Amino acid sequence: MASWGFLNKLKHFHYNFRRLIPFVVQAKFIQRTSERLLEIPNVDHTDGFAFFGKLQSFPQLGLWSESIMPRPLDFPKNFDVTGCIFIPRIEGWQPTEALSAFVSKKDASGLPPIAVTFGSVLGARRLGEVIIAAARQLGKSVIWCHDAKRDWQAETTDFSFAMPCDGQATAEDVFEIEYVPFDWLLPRVSVTVCHGGAGTLWQSFRSGTPCVVCPLLSALFADQVPHADFVERAGLGSRVLEMDPSIEACKEALLAAQSCSAACQRIATKLQQEDGSVKAAAAIERISAEKEAAQHPKTAQSNGCLPCF
Structure with missing residues (x-):
């Protein structure tokens, strides 16, 4: 039984070691990514896991249609569901005769x-x-x-797959x-x-x-x-x-x-009757305006009268 226990421990060690390999192999990439993240302004990089708590109050957009999945009732108020956004096709793209003929089969x-x-x-x-x-x-x-x-x-680092x-x-x-x-x-x-x-x-x-x-x-x-x-x-x-x-x-x-x-x-x-990009753009404009107003509140304008003491 002792030998089986040792083999089980060895198996678990091997499993955990294999999970660690991708991080070891990509250590340089992870380090470069971490350095770039530290360059993001207006973020306290000493927060650690507390940063994820702050994310809950950040404005968020859900890019799906409520025709497919209604917005859950327990979602926070700062989460807007705008609808789907679609990538436009490459300008001037036309199917070849061979492709058109094949798709009509x-x-x-x-x-x-x-x-x-x-x-x-x-x-x-x-x-x-x-x-x-x-x-x-x-x-x-x-x-x-x-x-x-x-x-x-x-x-791979080559993602140029959307070419004619x-x-x-x-x-x-x-x-x-x-x-x-x-x-x-x-x-x-x-x-x-x-x-x-x-x-x-x-x-x-x-x-x-x-x-x-x-x-x-x-x-x-x-x-x-x-x-x-x-x-x-x-x-x-x-x-x-x-x-x-x-x-x-x-x-x-x-x-x-x-x-x-x-x-x-x-x-x-x-x-086909929805346009999520329009709703998403409007939501971003609204969020931006609200943030601007919060950072730079308008001061009360003078009505031309001298203050009373």
């Missing part, structure tokens, strides 16, 4: 291709290949938006391309398969397109897992939580999401 059920995109998340090639295999077994075509140069990378490119059909039923404006692509596909980033989800719902969410980051570090849970709970799509799912699991998720099309169309009608 229909499967046996009369449905257009699905879109697979994991944004700037690295190391997602294996998952993308499984999703594509599942879609092909269902007789569906796939538009795969990804940067092949970064698919296997664990880290032509793309190409790498198989009869697969079209690969680095960049396509989502406001053009997603209304033309039947399902969006993504990592659960807010921008992709909101654009998909605005297009009336259901989602399959495949979170690639832990709920400790990102919002992808909560988004996956919400999408399935709200009936706007499905989720695949396994990092290395089976083809059968992906097929089930695609079919489940496909059945949510009517609900997504209802949400799209509401989102």
Whole structure:
């Protein structure tokens, strides 16, 4: 029993050591980031964890639509929900003839291709290949938006993935391309398969397109897992939580999401009538004006009479 106890302790030590490795490897980067944070003005950098308490009173904007998720009643008064904000497409962008022809293809059920995109998340090639295999077994075509140069990378400093490119059909039923404006692509596909980033989800719902969410980051570090849970709970799509799912699991998720099309169309009608950027800009102007007034209160103006003593 003693030997097993020792092995268990060794296993726990090894586990904790592995968790520490990324911080050791990126020590220089963390140090440079810390030095830059110290340059932020009007912040007491000696506060330590007390700084997080002050954050509770800071003005905050929630960039999602209340048509999708109503503002919780217990949110503080300094938290405004403004609506979704969408990135405009690159000026002058036009689809190639090959892309336009591919996206107009229909499967046996009369449905257009699905879109697979994991944004700037690295190391997602294996998952993308499984999703594509599942879609092909269902007789569906796939538009795969990804940067092949970064698919296997664990880290990178190059995020210039939103550049115009032509793309190409790498198989009869697969079209690969680095960049396509989502406001053009997603209304033309039947399902969006993504990592659960807010921008992709909101654009998909605005297009009336259901989602399959495949979170690639832990709920400790990102919002992808909560988004996956919400999408399935709200009936706007499905989720695949396994990092290395089976083809059968992906097929089930695609079919489940496909059945949510009517609900997504209802949400799209509401989102298309909203403009979160206008509400967010107005909120920022109001917050700025309130802060300016608090820092420089107007003094009472003289009415021209001499003061009485």
